[in-house]
Amino acid sequence: MTILFPHLPKTAGQTLVENIKSCKGVGDEFYHLAPNGRALDALKMQLEFKDSYNDLILFGHNVDEGLLLKISDPDVSLFTSLRSPLDRVISSYNMKVNAFPELGSHIELENYVKKRHSYICKWYCALFPSFISDPFDPCVDQAINILEHFSDVYFQEKIDVDYERFMALIGGSFDSSLSKNRSGISYPKNTTSEKNSCYKKFLKNDFILYDHFYNNSNVKRIIPDEVYSYHKWYLSILNKSNANVAIYNNKNTSESDKVIAYERLESLKSSTKQSKILTSILKDDHSFFAFEFLECIDDLEECDSMNIFDIYKFIPFDKIKSKIAISPLSQIVLDASKSESAKSFLDVESDAWLDVCSRHPLVAINKSRIYESNGDLVAAEKELLKLCQLAPHQERSFIFLAKFYEKHGDDGGRFRKCVDKILDLDPDNKWASNKLG
Numbered sequence: 001m002t003i004l005f006p007h008l009p010k011t012a013g014q015t016l017v018e019n020i021k022s023c024k025g026v027g028d029e030f031y032h033l034a035p036n037g038r039a040l041d042a043l044k045m046q047l048e049f050k051d052s053y054n055d056l057i058l059f060g061h062n063v064d065e066g067l068l069l070k071i072s073d074p075d076v077s078l079f080t081s082l083r084s085p086l087d088r089v090i091s092s093y094n095m096k097v098n099a100f101p102e103l104g105s106h107i108e109l110e111n112y113v114k115k116r117h118s119y120i121c122k123w124y125c126a127l128f129p130s131f132i133s134d135p136f137d138p139c140v141d142q143a144i145n146i147l148e149h150f151s152d153v154y155f156q157e158k159i160d161v162d163y164e165r166f167m168a169l170i171g172g173s174f175d176s177s178l179s180k181n182r183s184g185i186s187y188p189k190n191t192t193s194e195k196n197s198c199y200k201k202f203l204k205n206d207f208i209l210y211d212h213f214y215n216n217s218n219v220k221r222i223i224p225d226e227v228y229s230y231h232k233w234y235l236s237i238l239n240k241s242n243a244n245v246a247i248y249n250n251k252n253t254s255e256s257d258k259v260i261a262y263e264r265l266e267s268l269k270s271s272t273k274q275s276k277i278l279t280s281i282l283k284d285d286h287s288f289f290a291f292e293f294l295e296c297i298d299d300l301e302e303c304d305s306m307n308i309f310d311i312y313k314f315i316p317f318d319k320i321k322s323k324i325a326i327s328p329l330s331q332i333v334l335d336a337s338k339s340e341s342a343k344s345f346l347d348v349e350s351d352a353w354l355d356v357c358s359r360h361p362l363v364a365i366n367k368s369r370i371y372e373s374n375g376d377l378v379a380a381e382k383e384l385l386k387l388c389q390l391a392p393h394q395e396r397s398f399i400f401l402a403k404f405y406e407k408h409g410d411d412g413g414r415f416r417k418c419v420d421k422i423l424d425l426d427p428d429n430k431w432a433s434n435k436l437g
Helices: 013-021 037-041 065-069 085-099 106-114 119-127 139-147 156-169 197-214 232-249 255-272 276-283 286-291 293-302 307-314 328-337 361-373 377-390 395-408 414-425 430-436
Strands: 003-006 030-032 057-060 077-082 152-155
Touching: 013 030, 013 057, 013 156, 077 156, 077 197, 085 106, 085 119, 085 197, 106 197, 119 139, 119 197, 139 197, 152 156, 152 197, 361 377, 361 395, 377 395, 395 414, 395 430, 414 430
Parallel strands: 003 057, 003 077, 030 057, 077 152
Antiparallel strands: none
């Protein structure tokens, strides 16, 4: 069985990691995909270069639906853990106060809690947007629907019983003493949730989500549709692919090391299903960049390939000799290559260029602008609706769409629908509030 366990921050993740490590091999059966998690666990093999993604436990803040594209195991299961929203926020605040003592006043605590409106709901919406049928649904309803796709939801308040159930599932047992604070030291409890229970009102949606699962043992389970996006997990491929290209091209590299680097790139090529661009990079094929580069980009757009776009970041702009862009995506790439201050995608400041991909929100924004400038308003609106589907947790997605309707007319109440959604995500949003005023 393959297990994906997206770990909500401040829900005893390190304790569970230490327990999993007691019975599963790190870098073989278990991967901790958290910020710096790979370095901390000294993994022997990068996850991207495994022959099979089956029979693994993939755990951490960076576990999302993109991994489901890698897994063929029919027994793949999703698990996660929740914690009372106010307790979770207070725990996060205490940790930050330990690092930044100046945060410790009552007023700043109130603002800290208030700004985390719907944080938990948005967190799951960001990781699993393909599980959402309508991006205009209330954020809390979306989050509930997402977690109803999960095999089980655990609770920190029932940590011994719930985590023992999970550990038994993977052939181990739970020991609550195996705890490891992320900072390596104990931080003082500057404040408690009991003392500040008045702040619960700021976390209404997250409490609705929490109570729905905490108080209901008969939650329906939904089988997800096989339509997924790539998100956080692929990012590390940048450094890995770049390092191996550099190793292969280095004149001082031994032949044995070159073989290893080439084999890793071959593995990467097969995983993206598109080898032509990587092969051309490796061989420094000038004719490819002169005549076929942008055409290949358009071909890749059709199959929603993602990893291959990261490879573009290591192509010097002076090699791109093509002059004609056929689609909005290749137009984006061509425009980036004309930047006066940038020598490659890595130098371009806008992350719209750094994350070129047909299923990336920032590319949807840029494609809509290109369609709009060409007078194709139907296609422009379609891209903005896609943006809202890809990033349903960000109010700016719906601000872009609302401004489009405001500019080009709206005869179906769609502008108001966008404004209502913006206020669902951010009740204090000044732009949306002014539009209603």
